[in-house]
Amino acid sequence: MPHPPPRFSRRHLLLAAAGTTLNPAWAQTATAWTEIDKAARGQTVYWNAWAGSEQTNAYLQWVAQQLKASHGLTLQHVKITDTADVVKRVRAEKAAGRGAGEGTVDLVWINGENFATMKREGLLFGPYAEALPNFRWVDTRGKPTTLNDFSVPTEGMESPWGMAQFTLFADSQRLPKPPQSMQALLALARSQPGRITYPRLPDFHGTTFVKQALVELAPDAKALARPVTDAAFAAQTAPLWPFLDALRPHLWRAGKQFPQNAAAVRQMMADGELLLAITFNPNEAANEIAAKRLPASVVSWQFEKGTIGNTHFVAIPYNARAKAGAQVVANFLLSPAAQARKADIAHWGDPTVLDLARLPAADRALFQTGNLPGLVTKGAPTLPEPHASWVDPLEKEWARRYGV
Known part of the structure; x- marks a missing residue:
């Protein structure tokens, strides 16, 4: 009581x-x-x-x-x-x-x-x-x-x-088997070069894409919940940079350019130039379908083991x-x-x-919304965001490596 x-x-x-x-x-x-x-x-x-x-x-x-x-x-x-x-x-x-x-x-x-x-x-x-x-x-x-x-x-x-959770969406007619992890996304990029990308950091969605990879690859995910230190940053991002290095040459324009924001990525996906888009709103694709800006064949999903949410x-x-x-x-x-x-x-x-x-x-x-096209049909676990102090060093290191 x-x-x-x-x-x-x-x-x-x-x-x-x-x-x-x-x-x-x-x-x-x-x-x-x-x-x-x-x-x-x-x-x-x-x-x-x-x-x-x-x-x-x-x-x-x-x-x-x-x-x-x-x-x-x-x-x-x-x-x-x-x-x-x-x-x-x-x-x-x-x-x-x-x-x-x-x-x-x-x-x-x-x-x-x-x-x-x-x-x-x-x-x-x-x-x-x-x-x-x-x-x-x-x-x-x-x-x-x-x-x-x-x-x-x-x-x-x-x-x-x-609420928000990292979500991907794609036209099921072009991508019948969506990737269920960052490693699976890398495999897809290798098989379909130039048809995947993410926004340039420090755009929020670009940073979230990188954080999703960090959370999946970090040796000790619990360390990410604590304020960042130089030692922790070096240890936990050690697998991240090789992953992004491997992904970069298979990205849109060979990773030499990155779209400005998620809206640009979404438009390129809608035009067929890219295979998938990313969002932090699980309902965005359904919203775009309802507005007739995306076809009803677009589906949304989150990785099986979870995606970052806040x-x-x-x-x-x-x-x-x-x-x-x-x-x-x-x-x-x-x-x-x-x-x-x-x-x-x-x-x-x-x-x-x-x-x-x-x-x-x-x-x-x-x-009550019903079963609308584009909604996430199977929700995934929500993975916690890294501590806020990780954002700035992540963005600065990404810019040093890939921002040219």
């Missing part, structure tokens, strides 16, 4: 609504959340979020419309291409002495090394996430990455709102002006209605973070 929520004075509740950090239990009382909701009304929340997808942008517009109607706040999508730029901005604001309520960012779409950096440098407000009313529906047991971001504990400093989050900078409004946004993003719309391939197709089995029947019914 859960412990009853603590009682707070009205002063504590008002401090919470204003954004003062308290124990995560403070927002568990209906009265406290009412105060936060009240403080949020009339606020403008500047949400810095990736804007590289029309469907994602449209979904964020829908969220803004819903919040305006139901909570009286304005959600402004600040479109960005790289979250690292937001981290630099908040860091610069801290260096300039811009304290609580003086920042330019109220909410940021974030995960991985960017979260690790902001947490380490004290650039985040919180903890707040686990106290959100809708957090009770999050599947923290079945989806442990909702509490652990690139092996860095979230500790309530960011709120989950979507959760993406929203976080609130330490000096956000609209902390109450940002919490209301984060809570709405966890609502069954918002999660169901996001999971619907007609709108986005981003997998939910919620535990559907625990939802009320009416809410659970919102997630």
Whole structure:
């Protein structure tokens, strides 16, 4: 049985609504959340979020419309291409002495090394996430990455709102037997030279491709969950570079060039130039088929022994002006209605973070999708991301070896 929520004075509740950090239990009382909701009304929340997808942008517009109607706040999508730029901005604001309520960012779409950096440098407000009313529906047991971001504990400093897992897709008429491991992919590349590739690092999907190979080939996968050291990097990447060396001459354009991003790879696959494409959204192919940008013969799969998976989050900078409004946004993003719309391939197709089995029947019914073409038919185990500190040295070493 859960412990009853603590009682707070009205002063504590008002401090919470204003954004003062308290124990995560403070927002568990209906009265406290009412105060936060009240403080949020009339606020403008500047949400810095990736804007590289029309469907994602449209979904964020829908969220803004819903919040305006139901909570009286304005959600402004600040479109960005790289979250690292937001981290630099908040860091610069801290260096300039811009304290609580003086920042330019109220909410940021974030995960991985960017979260690790902001947490380490004290650039985040919180903890707040686990106290959100809708957090009770999050599947923290079945989806442990909702509490652990690139092996860095979230500790309530960011709120989950979507799942991701490294997935491949291809036209089954061209590739009837998809490779089930990185070694099998190498064998396929050797038999079909020039018809496989991956994005140039530091593109996120390119880095994930390399991390997938690292996780499969590392002598001690558990070492990847710890902060990187020079010795650990040398030992665990020892099999990786020979693998990438062997793969490179059989890639598109003999590995002398790499596509800029996953969208370019997907288009080349759709045009028949490449055999397969990669994504971090298991529903992307189904989404593209529904939009008639890919044929219904395209199938999606994950390697039999598993692929890298993680959760993406929203976080609130330490000096956000609209902390109450940002919490209301984060809570709405966890609502069954918002999660169901996001999971619907007609709108986005981003997998939910919620535990559907625990939802009320009416809410659970919102997630029924049926057997749509392009969906992953047999899910594979989710392999944990290496610790966030591995990303930078991996990208730098890849660039040194293959970036010319």
